Amino acid sequence: MEFRRSGECFAEGACNDYDAVVIGSGYGGSVAACRLAMGGLRVCLLEKGRKWEAQDFPTDTSQMLSAVRIEHRTFGVSFGPKDALYQVCRHDDSVAAMACGLGGGSLVNAGVVVPTPARTRRNPKWPKDWEKDWEVCEALASTMLRIQDVPIKFRNAKIMDEAVGEETGFKNPEPLKLTVNFDTEDQMYSSKKLGKADSCQACGNCMSGCPYNAKNSTDKTYLLSAIQAGCDIRTACEVQYVFRNLDDTSEVDEAICRRKSRRWLVFLNEFECMASDFVVLSAGVFGTTKILFQSQMRGLILSKKLGCGLSCNGNNVAYLSRSRAPLNACGLDRKKLSEVPFEERPGPSITSSYISSLGFTIQSAVIPIAFPWLLFKGITTYGWPIGYSILDSIVHKVKHLFGQPSQDMVLNVIGYDNGDGKLTFRKDANEICFQPPSDPLLARKIEALQRITKKLGGILFMSRYRSTSVHLLGGCCSSSDASSGVCNSNGQVFDTLNLTTVYPGLYVCDGSLIPCSVGINPCLTIATAAEHVSKHLLQDALDYKSKDVDFVVCPVLLT
Template identity: 65%
Template sequence: MEKVKSEVWFDDGDGDEDEDGYDAIVVGSGYGGSVAACRMSVAGIKVCLVEKGRRWESKDFPTDSLKIMSAVRIENRNLGISFGPKDALFQVYEQDDSLAAVACGLGGGSLVNAGVMLPTPIRARRNPKWPKEWERDWEICEASASTTLRIQSVPTKFPNAKVMGEMVGEEFEESCPGPVNLSVNFDIEEQPSSSVKSQGMGNCLGCGNCLTGCPYNAKNSTDKTYLVSAIQAGCTVKTECQVHYIVENLDYTCQKEKRSGRKRRRWLVYFNEIDYVTADFVILSAGVFGTAGILFQSQLRGLKLSERLGSGFSCNGNTVAYLAGSPAPLNAYGLDKNTFSKTPFEERPGPSISSSYTSSLGFTIQSAVLPIAYPYLLFKGITTYGWPPGFWFLHGVIDKLKHMLGPRASNAMILNAMGFDESDGKITFEKDANTICFRPPHDRLLPRKLEAFQKLTKKLGGILFMSRYRSTSVHLLGGCNASPDPSCGVCNPKGQVFDGKSQSSVYQGLYVCDASLVPCCIGINPCLTITTLAEHVSRHLVKDILMHKAKEGTISMDKFVDQRPGSITSMKLDSSLKSMVVFKETMRGYVRGMPCTAYLKLQMNSKTSKNLDGKSSLLGVSHPLLRGKVGGYVVFRALEVDKLHVIDGEVDLCEVDERTPYTQYMHYRLLLAASSGSRYLLEGKKVMNPYLFALYAWRETTTMHVTLKKVVMDNSKEEVVSLKGKLSISIVELLKCLRSLEGNLRGRFICLLVQTFFRTYVSQVPRGSQKDFHQSNFCQNPYPSSNLHRIQTDDGFIISCRQWKSNEKLCRVGGEKKLNPVLLLNGYATESYWLPTEPNDLVRTLLDEGHETWLLQPRLHPSNSSNNFTIEDIGRFDIPAVINMIRNLHGPLVKVHVVAHCVGGLAIHIAIMGGYVSLRPV
């Protein structure tokens, strides 16, 4: 095909870095991922942090009910429905009688939580499941976390804290002697760090809207603490980019990367079915549901994990209630900007949580302020039920009307209870729906918590709205529990993921660093515990990476001398459709007589290995819109029960082959991964020949000849699997394929594809150029050096014969007996034995067996001058001359094997039966 003069490639602006890969990729930016990114970046490691959500500024947080509805995504497993943007700030999961809520954005849960920072209780640290290794440096890591998060105590008692202190009485013991510590700035002038002011941090103004994101930039969330340091040290941050799964980069894939000029890395981190980035270390910190989901999907692609994945799930004994209509001056509604300026600081709601009380029964209750943006009716009858029984729902409607009409709404507040549940919940993965499901743990203290809520209601007055769900949690823990061996957990205490090969072996470079590691319930706000744990894991992580870099010889001292700051980039992959064409293709058929279906997603105009392959540029390549990457999966139940997922696929809809210039090929190359850990290579070609006036055009363009081979790793004793068959696309599936076309260049893509068909079947113009053709471009296994002998026959004609000497080492393998030479005689018109452009031929086969090989080029060969001769002259003069030369070199007793084709066979018969050659040496 003609070489393309101009190519339009999608460039995300960071392509070079992504192609080279990173030392480490951190998935998630909450209390776990931000710590890991910070500590690695400061140590001079090349880090990329990937966050599913967007970057939130203080002005972006919702300030009313309408805005917050657009910032919420709800996934109702009971009804099987989901609505709201996938990267919404609030992610709510409802399943059976349970509700779980998490945050999504650069900063994770620290963006919208209350920022309560309490030390890990002794009861949790004495739990038998708590790893002893964590205790060695726990206090040091906790101090480091407290300093970085700039924890401060609440400077004054706000109204709801005063009321709670007066009304609680003897029911509870105060959990700490002083005020609650928060990661909130109350007086910025006292902060010694200049980075605080440089980030535009403000003071807490006590508006009470912490749970929807601080509108005054006063919260020390991880994006303003750890991530600031990480970016200053060179960390690259990519937002709005979700990681779906990771795949181990085995030797087979690495060889492909070497061919394309990429640096070898351990792991492939996938953003979708097609796009990925490479790294030596992957740190999963996507939250309990996010991390478990990535590991479950990776497991379907061959990652061997502990059977305990998803087990040990805890909701931290969390449940909530809402107290409304109390005559007490709770003042626990968030303030808007208009009301806020008219209210003295001491009379404002204050931070969301400023009081905490722990019962001797083993649970903690905290009062919280309801942000102004929260829809009140959700807490007054829609997701709750009232106590005492009566017209509690009508109360919620009346109270909402009062609030809308202007009069101050009755005093109300949120009650948040935490305690020690059994940590026996379960996270599972639905393969068909591709979603996470969860079952909360048993909570024996739940009746006691509800009873405590009711006692408080009696003292404070009003109506108590209790959750309809058995578990309502914002503090999720576990699922990838840390333990000494894989029989009890998924990771070791350092955060390394077990590979299942032995009781202690782990995947090199794969870590978990978030709340998923916590093997038991904490019983209080777990933010400081998670951050402390991340500090502990990061210490071992940095040592591991630096040792790996030293071993590989890739440590650069320039990194420490001249550090360049990193960046924050929004990576909406959908924007690539401007220069790409994406469509789906479904093909069905039989492979070795067994049913097989391929569900493929093709992304054209994507860079493939051909673009970096110098050999392809010599041959000429098809238009970029006709080349691309392939994702999807193959269903082949006879071979693997689960789906065979495409982890590396390429397609060329108009492949160039200089040997058959009139034929068009659609070449598919798919590397498949199975949940069993096996990998397969599927090579498919649609072959379009310009014969019989395109009579078979439909069949040729819709039928793919496939070969499925099992990829056998080095030193493996597995049996090689090689199956052949055909897959085809029906007219219905073809129409679906056309309908699925996406991208601004889809019209151009169709025109180019039709043009290739026209050139193949109608105009029949050959592709490529003979000037660019050279046999060295195709010789994957070049011949050994050969000698060309000029021989004069008895009639005075000069002929030639090419000699390939045998490999002496191969000759000695079978013993001391030397193999006899072989003489090859071609037919009349073509070369039958020496085929340099083919992957194999008879000459290479004989040489591999250890035979010395001779190829006669008689007087009819094109290299010899034209003359008048007969076939009898070849048998009478040419063959005796070359046999005599072989005997002169090897001695008169040597035996010569003769392999002849067509006219060559007739010539050897003439030589023997005519008496020109003796039977003894042949």
């Protein structure tokens, strides 16, 4: 399978003219590219990151450190490669982490799949039009992502069942479903049509990228189908902005605008661009919002709500250190893996999930072997222990820093924040800054984690950041009109000429479209919304193509 990098995209003779250009390859962009290509359109997908194979993922600390880019937005400093697998952004008292690569967040998430809760779908911000086909779209996404049940209860899950099971107001949905392959004997998962997936080894390293090719990430599902349908995939291509290709050439070089049969120009820089009739922005919450902000600077008139409605999905992280319980929550390398029976291994990254009646979920997570645990535990991310006196805190902090990680565990909390965060664009630094939403349940989450820690023993360290999110949503929210959102329920971007008119051919199709917290791991919700958007997008594209419009393929001339 061949992927072209940025330098090859604009070589002499390369075709840069398509029916549709999709920007981003996560749970939104991969769906759009797949459905458009299968519908017979000429599609090109652009991905900022690289293609990651199973053997490329970091398996030790030195490799992990070279796979991370950290940007401190408050001080304006950054380090790490721009195409690093992990993109970590810190601003004031909050931190957000994203993935970069062909497959987006599906490469390094835990793959937990949960249907969108009824509470979320009753939210006044939730688009009512989505309800018309939500179950159908959700079933399509579930099938494409090849969801499977976790086959056994691993030790970590059994211990958490005992600790959390006694907590009133918590329930454990059974069984937990993941986008992970546990059975290579099933012919469906080894067919060439869907792509070969090896079996999960229960090594616990999902969140550093599966080194055993067992995760059903979007590059092995939706994108594989898109490629088979003729979609062109180009990596190492970071889009800067989009420009509406009008007859008026006063603002753009005439040689570029001569291709008047295409409605949009997609710019990677001031000199290299592609032409298409449909542009699908699916670069994630930060990426999509940044592209629209930069497009706005170049004349695209957008809703004043651009950047508003940011949700961190009520995401907080805690660390349980030096528990007396045999948690078995640290990843195994290949050598140790061969010495441990399957049922005694850590299991996938997340094997237990507990839903509170208050509306938040607590999940136990395995620490990948490649994570620099000393740094992860006590130096940069985590502050003082929770619920201790000052003297005890100092003692426990020292023990925490120099203790071994064998009986440690990450606790991930997901819930409902107020969705009132905001993204802004700093023109001088060409970067997105963010203000996290308020979280009315934070105190209740800490109380629940303290009770669990008391039962398991050990020391609880809450993240020092007010928000630690890997589940960003919003920023280009769907709404009924431009006064309250950036897009309509079909993902079409409002042009604000009046409240409901849209830009022809310009769509948003990723998590930035979701207008509120979803309360659970959001990957299935994003893919389901993308299926809904893609259905209308494909029909729009086919209707447009059926008109008497010149669709002769011709490369864009560049200066």
